[in-house]
Amino acid sequence: MEHGDTRGRTTDGSAPAPHGDPAAPYDGAARVPGQTRAHDVRGEHTHGEPAPRTVRRHSVRGQVLQALRTALVGGELRPGEVYSAPVLAERFGVSATPVREAMQQLATEGAVEVVLNRGFRVIERTPRELAELAEVRALIEVPVMLRLARTVPAARWAELRPLAEATATAAARGDRAHYAEADRAFHRAVLSLAGNEQLLHIADDLHRRSQWPLVSAPATSHGRLVADAAEHTALLDALVAQDLPVVSSLVREHFTGAQD
Template structure:
C-alpha cells in the first residue's frame, strides 16, 4: 500500500510499531505465565488481554515420613522387648492386624517392623497368616556365643593394652546403669543396658562395622530359646552385670592377666 496524501506510513508498518509481537502458543507456559515468551521480550498473553493471573501454587505439604518412621521404630522397639521378655513366644504365629490392635496402630507399621525382625532372624514369614517367632535351641545360643567370643575377645584384649585408664573410667556410668537394670529384674531393660556397655567398649576400637556386626549378634543372643518363657532370671542378670564392673576395674588397673580371665568367663555361654 502506498503512503496517503498526509504522508502516513503503511498500515503494516504501523502495526509493527504499535503492538509487540505476540508469543506463539508453544511459547506460552501451561500455567498461563508465558515464562518462555518473556525471554523473547513479549508480554504474557494473559497480561496483554487483561486476564487475571494466579501466583505460584504453595509447595505441597511434606508427607509424614518422619512420623511414620517414628511409629515403625517404636513398634520395632516394642516387638524386640516382647521377644526378650518372652511375651512373643517361640513357635507362635502373630498377625499384623492383631498386633496392630494390641499396640493401637494400623497393621502397616507392624508389618514393616516384622519384616525387619525377619531380616534379623527373629521371625519368619508365614504366607497369609503373619509371622512366626523362630524357635531357637541351646545349640544356636552356643554358636552365637562362640562367634561373639571370636569377634569381641581379641578386641577387648587389644584395647586393654592400648586404651588409657581415664578412658575406661568414662564407661563407669554405663556399667552402673547395667547393675541397676539387672537389680530391677526387667530382662528388656537389662538387655538394652548390656548392649550399651558392650557397644561403648567396642567403639573405642574406632571400627563402625565391628560395632554394628557385634551389636547384631549380641541382640540375637539375648532372645530366649524355645521352652523358656523369658530371658535369664534376676540373679543371672545381676551376676552378668557385676562382671561388667569387675572387668572395668581390671581395665582401669591395667591388670592384663585378670582382664584375660574375666573376658574369657564373660563370653563363655554369653547371652
C-alpha cells in the same frame, strides 16, 4: 508344641501384653512404654504445617520395632507362636503397615519367620545356636578388648562406669528388657573405643541375637542377671589394670554365662 490358630496369641490364648491402651485412638505414634510421643517433643511448627509423612511413618515403624524387640527379650512374644500384624497393630494402636515393616526387619535379623497368610512365627532357637553365637562374639570381641586394654587410658574406662551401673540397676529390679538394652549399650561403648563402625554393627547384631529367649527355656533368673551385671564392673577394673588374662577370661565367661 501344638499351635492351632495362634495368630496374635500367646500360648494361654491371650494377646501379647499391650504397649498402651488398645482402645485409645491412633495419633500416629506407637504406644511404647517409657517413651515420649513425637508430638510431646517436637514443639509447635512456626507455620502450623504437619511433619513430612515419610518422617512420621519412619518414626512409628521405629517405635514399633523397638517395642517388638523388647517383647521378644521379655518373653511376651514366645518362641514357636504365630502373631498376625493386624492383631499386633490393634494392640499397639497403629495401622498394620508399620507392624509388618518392623516384623520384616526382625525376619531379616533371624528373630521371626514369615508364615504365609497367617503372620510371623517367633523362631525356636536351640542351646547350640546360642553357644555358636557366644563363640563368634568371643572370637570378635576378645582380641579387640585386649588391644584396647593396652592402649586406652584409665580415665576413659572410668567414663563407662555409669553404663555398668545402669546394668546393675536393671538387674537388681529383675527388669530383663531394660537390662538387655543397658547390656548392649555397655558393650557398644567399650567397642566404640576401637573406632571401627563395621565392628560395632556386627557386634551389636550378634549381641541382640544372643538375647532372644530359647524355646521351652525358663526366663533368665534374677541371680544370673545380677551376676552378669557384676561382670561389667569387674571387666572395667581389669581393663584399667591392663590385666590381659583376666580381661580375656571375663569376656569369655560373660558370653558363656548369658546362655544360662
